[in-house]
Amino acid sequence: MAEQSDFQPFKRLALIGIGLIGSSIALRASRDGLADEIVVYTRRAETLEKARELNLGDVYTDRISEAVAGADCVILCIPVGAFASVGERMSEHLEPGTIVTDVGSVKRSVIDQLLPHIPDGVHLVPGHPIAGTEHSGPESGFPTLFDNRWNLLTPLEGGDEAATERLADFWRALGSQVDIMDPDHHDRVLAVTSHIPHLIAYNIVGTADDLAEVTQKEVIKYSASGFRDFTRIAASDPVMWRDVFLHNKDATLEMLGRFSEDLSALQRAIRHGDGDLLFDHFTRTREIRRGIIDAGQEVAEPNFGRYKTDT
Numbered sequence: 001m002a003e004q005s006d007f008q009p010f011k012r013l014a015l016i017g018i019g020l021i022g023s024s025i026a027l028r029a030s031r032d033g034l035a036d037e038i039v040v041y042t043r044r045a046e047t048l049e050k051a052r053e054l055n056l057g058d059v060y061t062d063r064i065s066e067a068v069a070g071a072d073c074v075i076l077c078i079p080v081g082a083f084a085s086v087g088e089r090m091s092e093h094l095e096p097g098t099i100v101t102d103v104g105s106v107k108r109s110v111i112d113q114l115l116p117h118i119p120d121g122v123h124l125v126p127g128h129p130i131a132g133t134e135h136s137g138p139e140s141g142f143p144t145l146f147d148n149r150w151n152l153l154t155p156l157e158g159g160d161e162a163a164t165e166r167l168a169d170f171w172r173a174l175g176s177q178v179d180i181m182d183p184d185h186h187d188r189v190l191a192v193t194s195h196i197p198h199l200i201a202y203n204i205v206g207t208a209d210d211l212a213e214v215t216q217k218e219v220i221k222y223s224a225s226g227f228r229d230f231t232r233i234a235a236s237d238p239v240m241w242r243d244v245f246l247h248n249k250d251a252t253l254e255m256l257g258r259f260s261e262d263l264s265a266l267q268r269a270i271r272h273g274d275g276d277l278l279f280d281h282f283t284r285t286r287e288i289r290r291g292i293i294d295a296g297q298e299v300a301e302p303n304f305g306r307y308k309t310d311t
Helices: 020-031 045-053 064-068 080-093 108-117 161-173 183-210 216-221 225-234 238-247 249-271 275-294
Strands: 013-016 038-041 059-061 073-076 099-102 127-129 150-153 177-180
Touching: 013 020, 013 064, 020 038, 038 045, 038 064, 045 059, 059 064, 064 080, 073 080, 080 108, 080 238, 099 108, 099 127, 099 161, 108 183, 127 161, 150 161, 161 177, 183 225, 183 238, 183 249, 238 249, 249 275
Parallel strands: 013 038, 013 073, 038 059, 073 099, 150 177
Antiparallel strands: 127 150
């Protein structure tokens, strides 16, 4: 992780959107002096007022032109479906040398939406912090959200390397580990590690709710740990995840097809009593969990460290 002294603060950091990720950036940047001035933009008056109450920035505005004017870094913290509209509205107000980046879970669509609106001399460096919770809104942020979490930057071919490295240093100062990845490869990787798991969680929780022979009261009352973890994931922001699936359609469908084939193989094993196949599969997949713990991306405590201690 980069030391604070390694990073020269941005003069004016504009946060377009102030939900969980945007507010966490604001809190950490303010705490560690990573920006001389933090601008908070959101179009909803009540959200802007909440951000003001939480003291998340120095300037608060519902005008995109005011937010990005004079900014040397602009971070889009909004659903990916809104990028084209926001890109068009901020385009003429961006100054040469500005770094424009984002926190979206999809990267090819972000590039396709934003690139037509990026003026000459402005540096588009898409990014994706792999960090979050099921909560949303400006009150959900906390300054340590990015500690030891990966941020994947997907710079454009032929883009400004100095701008990419400066952004990488910023994310390191926020606590992240940084890696560089091709945008299309990013979308395929995240389809497996994030998008499909969320789709499965939304589906299984919805299925449980739809079953006529199981009342909602029983689903809640007798929830085992597996179902509880699915409900945590399925509580994520529906607008954000709607846009993720619509804007990563090809990679999601590709991985969903593979998942369906593997699920059919397990279905056949259960039907035919093939215990060896089930045991081998479960043993192999168990090692993935151990690898995630060894990589420092999860804890090994019982119930994933998310249980309440008796008082």
